[in-house]
Amino acid sequence: MQPNQKGIRPVTPQYDPWDAWMTRAATGKYELTSVEFTVTNLCNLRCEHCAVGETLVEREGLPISVDQLIRRLDEVETLKTLSITGGEPILNPRVVKETIRPLLKYCRERGIYTQLNSNLTLPLSRYEDWIEDLDVLHISYNYRDAEDFYRIAFQKAKKDVDFKTAETLFNRLKENARQLSAQGVFISAESLLSPFTSRHIVKMHQDIAEMGCKRHEVHPLYPSDFARGMELLTLDQYRETVHRLLDGHHPEVWILFGTLPFYPCSDKAEDRELWQRLHREPNVxxxxxxxxxxxxxxxxxxxxxxxxxxxxxxxLGNIKTDRLDDIFQQWLEHPLAKKTHCFCLKAKCAGPNLLVAHAYYADWDFSKRRAKIEIQ
Structure with missing residues (x-):
């Protein structure tokens, strides 16, 4: 497989075009450089941790025309990345043909980086006729084996699914990842840290390396939708898990910690020490x-x-009537944005994710805090 777009910089630990840090550090302000489209509410799984599970449906109506979506993208002069999510975006062939492929083609021609979120459990042939236009294939991986997959992926299913079916899907996920990785597809496997995955995260990391994935994304469990009632790790447990994963890091796999619940303005020395370690470790x-x-x-x-x-x-608005740039500027004036959009250049921190801040730091006003360390 050839790189997606000739002449553009590859996605690496030194250059992550989705990272909000780059624009904020370079321009001194936040700009709309990324748009994410939810293109389906269909999915063949019902995972216990799904943060959009309550929006999933069995049947859905017709989407807005892709021409209208593209017209709104044309208005965003600062656009650098586009993400496609669901549901499972690949489940409905019509969505692939009428929405996904035109969007990927548009982005390729414009030089926009692209990512698609998939559970990777469908036959390999469903990916091969469009994936050459994609920069990052993002998958979820929160399992040790088929038994884990069976329990987790069908926890919220309304009808019984037999183990053999789940085992087939799990094995297909792993084999698809191996084959696509061998073809040069950049696969980023995400794990959500929970009391269950925390215990087995090093094993999962090694499996991700074995599948050929170039990146392992690690995020907190988001307390939303299906996951709303699930137990969260304490900050002490989370910190210990991160150190353990770093100790077991496969050197060829890039580990990306997203929505990290630790900050350089922390009053705890162990949090600040972790922040510094994360910025020292190679390929992290x-x-x-x-x-x-x-x-x-x-x-x-x-x-x-x-x-x-x-x-x-x-x-915040609707693309049928509003420009995306205008909506984004409106959001920057929102009280929630002002409370969490702190920025510490020397500590390389741009503040918390909204859900993470609410879950762990509900009494903090990040706009009034200051970093206690610097990143060299």
Whole structure:
């Protein structure tokens, strides 16, 4: 497989175009550089941790035309990245043909980086006729084996699914990852840290390396939708898990810590020490949260524009009537944005994710805090 776009810089630990840090550090302000489209509410899984599970449906209507979506993208002069999510975007062939492929083609021609979120459990042939236009294939990986997959992936299913079916899907996920990785596809496997995955995260990391994935994304469990009632790790447990993963790091796999619940303004020395270690370790990065800092999510059915596809902030506007740039500027004036959009250049921190801040730091006003360390 050839690189997606000739002449553009590859995605590496030194250059992550989704990271809100880059634009904020370079320009002194947040700009809309990323748009995410939710292109389907269909999915063949019902995972216990799904942060959009309550929006999933069995049947859905017709989406907004891709021409209208592209017209709104044309208006965003600062656009650098586009993400496609669901549901499972590949489940409906019509969505692939009428929405995904035209969007990827548009981005390739414009030099926009692209990412698609998939559970990778469908036959390999469903990916091969469009994936050459994609920069990053993002998958979820929160399992040790088929038994874990069976329990987790069908926890919220309304009808019984037999183990053999789940085992087939799990084995297909792993084999698809191996084959696509061998073809040169950049696969980024995400694990959500929970009391279960925390215990087995090093094993999962090694499996991800064995599948050929170039990157392992690690995020907190987001307490939203299906996951709303699940137990969260304490900060002490989370910190210990991160250190253990770093100790077991496969050197050829890039580990990206996203929406990290530790900050350089922490009053705890162990939090500040972890922040510094993460910035010292080779092939390890901390991504500053894109949601609301350089990215908006667009529902391709209703046209509603929100800060994130799994947040509780009401819609900020609608692409049928509003420009995305105007919606983004409106969000920057929102009280929630002002409370969490702190920025410490010397500590390389752009503040917390909204859900993480609410879960762990509900009494903090980040705009009034200051970093206690610097990153050299």
């Amino acid at each position: 990065t901390v991504r500053q949260d894109p949601d609301g800092r350089n990215r908006l999510n667009v529902n391709a059915f209703t046209g509603d524009v929100i800060v994130t596809d799994f947040g509780d902030v009401p819609a």
